[in-house]
Amino acid sequence: MANANNADQRFDVVIAGGGYVGLSLSLALQKADPALSVAVVDPKPMDQLASDPRASAIAAAASRMLDQLGLWSELLPSAQPINEMIVTDSKLRDVVRPVFLTFDGEVTKGEPFAHMVPNGKMMPALHNAAKALGVQFFALDTALTFRSETTKTLVQLKSGASIEARLLVAADGVRSKLRSLAGIKTVHWDYGQSGIVTMVKHERPHDGRAEEHFLPAGPFAILPLPGNRSSLVWTEKTADAERLVKSDDFTFELELERRFGHHLGKIELGGPKNAYPLGLTLAREFVRPRFALIGDAAHGIHPIAGQGLNLGFKDVAALAEVIVDARRLGQDIGSSDVLERYQRWRRFDTLQMGIVTDVLNRLFSNDNDMLRAVRDFGLGLVDRMPGLKSQFISEASGFAGPAPKLLSGEPI
Template sequence: MSAKAAAGTTYDVAIAGGGYVGLSLALALKSADPSMGVVVIDPKPMDILHKDPRASAIAAAASRMLDQLGIWQDILPSAQPINEMIVTDSKLRDAVRPVFLTFGGETTEGEPFAHMVPNGVMLPALYAAAKDRGVAFAAPDTAASFKSGPDSVSLSLASGAALEARLLVAADGVRSKLRDLAGIRTVHWDYGQSGIVTTVSHERPHEGRAEEHFLPAGPFAILPLPGNRSSLVWTEKTDDARRLVASDDFTFEMELERRFGHHLGTLQLAGPRNAYPLGLTLARDFVRPRFALAGDAAHGIHPIAGQGLNMGFKDVAALAEVLVTARRLGQDVGAFDVLERYQRWRRFDAFQMGVVTDVLNRLFSNDNDILRAARDFGLGLVERMPSLKTRFIKEAAGFAGPVPRLLTGEPI
C-alpha cells in the first residue's frame, strides 16, 4: 500500500506533479518493478482529483497502456469512443460548412482510434492504482528547490521537509518551475489565442462523431461524450475569449450556436467554462544529470491536433521503459547516459509535433481567401488518398514512429 513520503529514505524516482503524466509514470514504474521506490509530490490534495469537470481525448495507444497498467476496464464504462471525425473549413458567416475530410474511427477492428474520457474518472483511477501499488505521496506539497549530487538529488519541499532520490522527474506543467531551476531553456511564443473549454448538452445524439471546424479565429472542436453531450475546445483571440467567458449564459450560448450549428438540435451549457492561453513551449533539453522532463514541462503545443496529453503518455511509456531496463541491468537510473536514451527517443518527436501543430494553426487560423483555397485543395487531396488517411489515423492513434512497449499493450 502507499505511504507518506518518508524523510531519510532515498527513493529511486521522485516525480514532481500528480497529474496524468506524473501518476501514470509512477504507476508504470511500480507495475514493472514493485521494488522500485517512487514518490509523487503535488501541491494539491490527491483526494480532490474527481472534481475536475473536463474530459480528455485518449488515443488508442494510450488506452493500451492504461489497460496494461490495469485501469482501462475501470475507465471504459465512462468513456465515449470516437467512431468518426470530420473536418470543415469555412468563414463564420457561411450558412453551409462543406466537409473536406473524413476519418473512420478504427485503427484495428473493434478498436477506435480514440476515446473521450472524463478527467474526473481517469485521474482518481490512476491515483487509486498508484496508491495500491505502493507509490509514496507528498501532497499537498511542492518541490521548492533541488541540488544534484554525484549519487542522488536532494529536494527541499515548501513544507520544510527534505527528500532524496536518484532521479527527479519534473511533470509540473508547461510553466515548470523545476525546469527553470535546472537551467533548461525553452523555445516559446504566444499565439495570442485562448482555448475555451466547456461541456454542452444537445437534443440529438452525436453518434460518436467528432468535428473540427476551422474558423478564422482558430479551430472549433466538438468532441463526443457519453449521452447527448459534447466537450468543446473553442479557439478564439485571447481578448475575445476573455469576453466570452465573462459574458452571461445567453450571450455565450448565442455565440456558441453560431459556431456549433443546429445539426444536433437545441444546445445548453452543461458545465463550467474556462479559457486557457495557447502557445508553443518546447524545452531545448529534456534531461540534466539526475533530472528529466516529462509531459507539458517538456512540450506544450497547440490543441489543434489533440495530441498534447497523448504526447505526455508517450513520454511516460518511453521513460518508464528506459528506467526499468536500466535498473534490471544494474545501472543507475539517474545516470546521465541512461537519461540520454530517453531524450533521444522523445525529443525529436516532440519537436516535430510542435512544428506540425504550429504550421497547422498558422495555416488555418486566418481569413485569407488564397490560403483557404490552398488548404481546402490539400484537404480534398488527402480525402482522395486512402493510404495517406491511414497514415494520419495511425499518427492520431499514437502508433507512428518507434513505439514504447506499453503503448502497444505489452509489459515492460
C-alpha cells in the same frame, strides 16, 4: 537547502507533479518493478482533481497503456469512443460548411482511434492504483528546490522536509519551476489565442462523431461524450475568449450556436466555461544529470491536433521503459547515459509534433481567401488518398514512430 545532507527519506524516483502524466509514470514504474521506491509530490488536493468536469481525448495507444496498467476496464464504461471525425473549413458567416475530410474511427477492427474519458474518473483511478501498489505521496506539498550530486539528487519540499532521489522527474506543467531551476531553456511563443473549454448538451445524438471546424479565429472542436453531450475546445483571440467566458450564459450560447450549428438540434451550456492561453513551449533539453522532464514540463503545444496529453503518455511509456531496463541491467537510473536514451527517443517526436501543430494553426487560423483555397484543395486531396489518411489515423492513434512497449499493449 536545509537538511540538504540529511534527507528525511530516500527514494529511487521522485516525481514532482501528480497530474495524469506524473501519476501514470509512478504507476508504470511501480507495476513493472515493485522493488523500485517511488514518490509523488503534488500540491493539489485529490478531491479537487476528482471533481474536474472536463474530458480528455485518449488515443488508442494510450488506452493500450492504461490497459497494461490495469485501469482501462475501469475507465471504459464512462468513456465515449470516437467512431468518426469530420473536418470543415469555413467563415463564420457561411451558411453551409462543406466537409473536406473524413476519418473512420478504427485503427483495428473494434478498436477506435480515440476515446473521450472524463477527467474526474481518470485521475482518481490513477491515484488509487498507484497508492495501492506502494507509491508514496507527499500530498499538498511542493518541490521548491533541488541539488543534483554525483550519486543522488536532494529535493527540498515546501513543508520543510528534505528527500533524496536517484532520479528527480519534473511533471509540474508548462510553467515548470523545476525546469527553470535546472537551467533548461525553452523555445516559446504566444499565439494570442485562448482555448475555451466547456461541455454542451444537445437534442440529437452525435453517434460518436467528432468535428473539427476551422474558422478564422481558430479551430472549433466538438468532441463526443456519453449521452447527448459533447466537449468543446473553442479557439478565439485571447481578448474575445475572455469576453465570452465572462459573459452571461444567454450571450455565450448565442455565440456558441453561430459556431456549433443546428445539426444536433437545440443546444445548451452543460458545464462551467473556462479559457486557457495557448502557445508553443518546447524544452531545448529533456534531461540533465539525475533530472528529467515529462509531459507539459517538456512540451506545451496547440490543442489543434488533440495530442497534448497523449504526447505526455508517450513520455511516460518511454521513460518508464528506459528506467526499468536500466535497473535490470544493473545500471544507474539517474546517470546521463541512461537518461540520454530517453531524450533521443522523445525529443525529435515532440519537436515534430510541435512544428506540425504550429504550422496547422497558422495555416488555418486566418481569413485569407488564397490560403483557404490552397488548404481546402489539400484537405480534399488527402480525403481521396486512403494511404495518407491511414498515416494520419496512425499518428492520431499514437502509433507513429518506434513505440514503447506500453503503447503497443505490451508489459515492460
